[in-house]
Amino acid sequence: MPTQVTDEAVQKVIFDGLEEIGAEGEVSRDATFESLDVDSLDLVEVAQIIEDEFGVELDGDAMKDVKTVGDVIDLVVARAG
Amino acid sequence: MTPEGCAIVTGATRGIGAATARALADAGWPVAVNYRSDAEGAQAVVSDIESAGGRAIAVEADVTDPEAVDALFERAEEDLGGVMVLVNNAGMRADGLAPQLKPEEWDAVLNTNLSAAFKTTRRALRPMLRARFGRIVNVASIVGPRANAGQSNYAASKAGLIGMTKTVAVEVARRGITVNAVAPGLVDTQLTEGISDGLADEIPARRTGTPEEIAACVRFLASDDASYVTGTVLTVDGGLSA
Numbered sequence: 001m002p003t004q005v006t007d008e009a010v011q012k013v014i015f016d017g018l019e020e021i022g023a024e025g026e027v028s029r030d031a032t033f034e035s036l037d038v039d040s041l042d043l044v045e046v047a048q049i050i051e052d053e054f055g056v057e058l059d060g061d062a063m064k065d066v067k068t069v070g071d072v073i074d075l076v077v078a079r080a081g
Numbered sequence: 082m083t084p085e086g087c088a089i090v091t092g093a094t095r096g097i098g099a100a101t102a103r104a105l106a107d108a109g110w111p112v113a114v115n116y117r118s119d120a121e122g123a124q125a126v127v128s129d130i131e132s133a134g135g136r137a138i139a140v141e142a143d144v145t146d147p148e149a150v151d152a153l154f155e156r157a158e159e160d161l162g163g164v165m166v167l168v169n170n171a172g173m174r175a176d177g178l179a180p181q182l183k184p185e186e187w188d189a190v191l192n193t194n195l196s197a198a199f200k201t202t203r204r205a206l207r208p209m210l211r212a213r214f215g216r217i218v219n220v221a222s223i224v225g226p227r228a229n230a231g232q233s234n235y236a237a238s239k240a241g242l243i244g245m246t247k248t249v250a251v252e253v254a255r256r257g258i259t260v261n262a263v264a265p266g267l268v269d270t271q272l273t274e275g276i277s278d279g280l281a282d283e284i285p286a287r288r289t290g291t292p293e294e295i296a297a298c299v300r301f302l303a304s305d306d307a308s309y310v311t312g313t314v315l316t317v318d319g320g321l322s323a
Contacts, residue, residue, distance in 0.1 A: 048210070
């Protein structure tokens with residue numbers, strides 16, 4: 001069963017996922033992926049972690065405009081809503 | 082260090098696919114022997130592997146169908162562990178000179194030889210990215226990089242497979258995943274029946290290849306010894322393209 005999507009739950013999963021991937025610097029909602037040294041392939045993994053956890057699919061189109069961690073959290077919450 | 086897991090070989094009931102399944106099992110991989118319709122052939126390969134002390138299962142799946150690809154991977158993952166090695170071997174021919182080639186013959190060959198390999202690769206990469214390890218080997222051909230009259234569909238599919246191999250290789254190289262192709266020349270298989278007659282004289286080695294000689298190269302590309310080999314095409318043709 002996928003985990004229920006709440007802002008807090010998504011934030012935790014993404015923060016943990018970014019740590020697992022090896023993001024550099026402090027992870028926060030306002031942090032840009034560029035500042036965290038998170039590249040396009042890392043974002044594919046983030047999308048996969050989200051899909052596995054919440055059952056929300058984030059395709060390449062959805063992910064191409066995200067700049068910050070908060071952008072992805074908002075996107076997941078919006079898509080689940 | 083190679084993680085635990087298994088190998089999937091598509092189209093593994095005979096020829097290069099069957100030899101590859103046996104070779105990977107011999108290298109220690111549990112193998113999912115994929116087949117579309119020849120259940121008996123697949124079971125024979127599984128029995129060979131088991132008799133030799135290896136582990137294998139036969140899994141039916143039409144790899145041109147994304148849902149069937151998902152089911153194939155899920156079965157392999159459940160029974161044998163995460164898929165760490167994928168060999169895209171399923172292939173077909175439908176020859177004819179371009180003016181006579183039917184659109185459906187074009188589509189069938191492109192779907193089986195190229196698009197199916199993309200679908201399995203896409204599915205395989207997700208867990209491989211997480212595992213920071215993976216070996217994908219695509220069975221291409223010397224036809225594609227070079228012409229063979231009557232095989233515009235086959236040549237396009239194999240040239241496309243090589244392009245896909247190189248591109249995906251550079252996309253995922255930094256995750257410890259290698260993507261390579263082997264390009265067999267004339268090999269004694271059912272797929273080459275009728276096209277190898279009389280051609281052996283043109284091969285510098287003066288003979289056709291065996292499925293086992295291609296499988297040995299796939300086995301190498303799937304091994305730890307090939308960890309720095311990616312995005313390349315290993316031609317195995319007795320010198321025909323030299």
